[in-house]
Amino acid sequence: MPAEDPKAGNILEKIAARTRERVEAEKREVPLAEMACRARAVATAELAASPTGEFAFPFEAALRAEGMSFICEVKKASPSKGLISPEFDPMAIAREYEAAGAAAVSCLTEPFWFQGADDYLTAIADAVSIPVLRKDFVVDEYMVYQARAIGASAVLLICSILNDEQLTAYVSLAHDLGLTALVEAYEPEEVPRAIAAGARVVGVNNRDLCTFQVDFGRSIDLRPMVGEGRVFVSESGVETRDDVARLEAAGVDAVLIGETLMRAADKRAMLGDLRGPAKGTVPSAGADAKPAKGTVPFAGPRVKLCGMWRDEDVDAALAAAPDYCGFVVDFPKSHRSVTPERAIELGRALAGSGIVRVGVFVDADPETIELLVLAEAIDAVQLHGHEDAAYVRDLRELLDTTPLGRKARIIQAFRVTCAADHAAADLAAAEKSPADLVLLDNGQGTGEAFDWSLLADGAPTRPARPFMLAGGLTPQNVAETIAVTHPYAVDMSSGIESAGAAGAPQKDPQKMIDAVAAVRAAGKE
Structure with a gap:
């Protein structure tokens, strides 16, 4: 022929x-x-x-x-x-x-x-x-x-x-x-x-x-x-x-x-x-870790906008078009917290957008997490409390019992303390996590940064696995942070907020757009 x-x-x-x-x-x-x-x-x-x-x-x-x-x-x-x-x-x-x-x-x-x-x-x-x-x-x-x-x-x-x-x-x-x-x-x-x-x-x-x-x-x-x-x-x-x-x-x-x-x-x-292996591939995670497919970094990082709690926040996220959008579920200490029922409403409003919907949980009952996954309200689970490796494995086993659960990725957050010796231990623990992806932060939504030089290329403390980075990130400093740390993704919440009518922080639609644009531009560079 x-x-x-x-x-x-x-x-x-x-x-x-x-x-x-x-x-x-x-x-x-x-x-x-x-x-x-x-x-x-x-x-x-x-x-x-x-x-x-x-x-x-x-x-x-x-x-x-x-x-x-x-x-x-x-x-x-x-x-x-x-x-x-x-x-x-x-x-x-x-x-x-x-x-x-x-x-x-x-x-x-x-x-x-x-x-x-x-x-x-x-x-x-x-x-x-x-x-x-x-x-x-x-x-x-x-x-x-x-x-x-x-x-x-x-x-x-x-x-x-x-x-x-x-x-x-x-x-x-x-x-x-x-x-x-x-x-x-x-x-x-x-x-x-x-x-x-x-x-x-x-x-x-x-x-x-x-x-x-x-x-x-x-x-x-x-x-x-x-x-x-x-x-x-x-x-x-x-x-x-x-x-x-x-x-x-x-x-x-x-x-x-x-x-x-x-x-x-x-x-x-x-x-x-x-x-077979090729030169330049990303090193594997720790011996106990089993990162899921899709957790090696792009040439440019992904961006997550977190803490959506109002309908207008979701509308703004759709306009900004980040890779991930997060909801803090049942954590009353945060003004951004929403009930599981509200998280389902917000998550479904993003259905079909191509944005990965992330439920953020702090020491939550695994059944609550499973409920939101099976309700098709979230595509990924972010653990931001005291969850240990056993909790992560048990949650993975629970979610794997259904097709919907099997496709849900688990992200485990780790607090990186300021003291160098403690920070090294924190980062070593993150490297061994059995979660699909790890997030490195200064704490539970403090909005403050830790020493980013710990994650620089060649630094002995840099984890040998892809990571998300959070804490103190804004549209103004995110490009510099990316240049230093080369993360898989960046996560912003307080950095995309402004004071609302009553003085309480609220998501700022323009800052959300600026944040995504800054990350995209940094990735191209």
């Missing part, structure tokens, strides 16, 4: 048009009602065999495992490179991927440009125990049903060939059938569309489908828009360990790799090379 001429226009539009013709022909062979019946029979059988009575969503679960996950593609040809694998044995390739430690297999089923087939996917799903993604160009609900019927665990939905109504309907249908929807974006405006459609797994294609050029900067730039509650997949163009390391450093959860593996004579060795 000759390669498609990149100058001939957007190949994706051509593939989508031909796929519509293909689906109409397939509907004449197997009508929509019959295909839907087949799909629901498969889904019903899975539910009947499930010990929980719920779908397991194995593709999504596999990508949420610790470390970078690899989705390895079975692909015979492509429009840009033509025939890739003349001697094509899809089952043998998939088994080799599984033996090499792949999290999932991606199988091309598009027959013209990629020379794929539905039968390949069915055979692969029977041959391996890891989940299989149907990689095709879904343009009709028929193809979602079809994916389930032929044995897929996940289906690809591409924003640029679907309108909002289709995207939402197909994501919902996939979830209803027990399929994970990998929703692919390319342009920045497509990420909010994916989130609004209900995507729990969002991918970004690094390849421009008009020029076929690859730019990993696209994944890196769009990663913050997806937030931490969703799985982020970087697709296309990965060739070396350095490519993977660059994406790891951007907080990417999984990579989808096709041609590099398909052309490798020893796929297991190639995947091992891609997975």
Whole structure:
């Protein structure tokens, strides 16, 4: 098959048009009602065999495992490179991927440009125990049903060939059938569309489908828009360990790799090379710590605005667009404290914004935390009291009992005292925390800074794991702080407040905007 001429226009539009013709022909062979019946029979059988009575969503679960996950593609040809694998044995390739430690297999089923087939996917799903993604160009609900019927665990939905109504309907249908929807974006405006459609797994294609050029900067730039509650997949163009390391450093959860593996004579060795350590990667946390994926720093830090307690605070946060937004829950000593019920109202007001909603708790009952997570009011938990490692582990175990809880990240705050010897001990304790991420502060919302030089590059006290930084940060000093400490994220509360009408501090919308802008500018520098 000759390669498609990149100058001939957007190949994706051509593939989508031909796929519509293909689906109409397939509907004449197997009508929509019959295909839907087949799909629901498969889904019903899975539910009947499930010990929980719920779908397991194995593709999504596999990508949420610790470390970078690899989705390895079975692909015979492509429009840009033509025939890739003349001697094509899809089952043998998939088994080799599984033996090499792949999290999932991606199988091309598009027959013209990629020379794929539905039968390949069915055979692969029977041959391996890891989940299989149907990689095709879904343009009709028929193809979602079809994916389930032929044995897929996940289906690809591409924003640029679907309108909002289709995207939402197909994501919902996939979830209803027990399929994970990998929703692919390319342009920045497509990420909010994916989130609004209900995507729990969002991918970004690094390849421009008009020029076929690859730019990993696209994944890196769009990663913050997806937030931490969703799985982020970087697709296309990965060739070396350095490519993977660059994406790891951007907080990417999984990579989808096709041609590099398909052309490798020893796929297991190639995947091992891609997975292996590379120079310049962030050191691991302490022996007891198990940082979650997404906790290595970006080139520029994230920003959290905390202590929202009024409706207008949430409105201002939406305008400022930070990466995180926090609510202090049931801590009467703080004027920013809200009840769990109020936290649910505020959290739901931010739903779909892409902002990670953080519940801040001080020695709270774990069941209260679980309530807010299950109410889908918060995406992350920040512990700011006397919680120890056992508390963190018990909370993680409690939250892991449900899919919603499993995706909630735990942030543990550590007070860094001023005395150098005590500060070193505080920072060493933070390094060993079993939480997904640690926050370093001078105390419980004192608004005062500790000695930031303790965190400077090369300082013996700097933790060998990513950290958030709080205490005394303002729009005016945050850039300087970032330059010294290079944190994963900064957290501001009192620094974005001004005196209200009654004299009590209140969130200042302009300071919130200025704070986010200052962090973004510092990250670019």
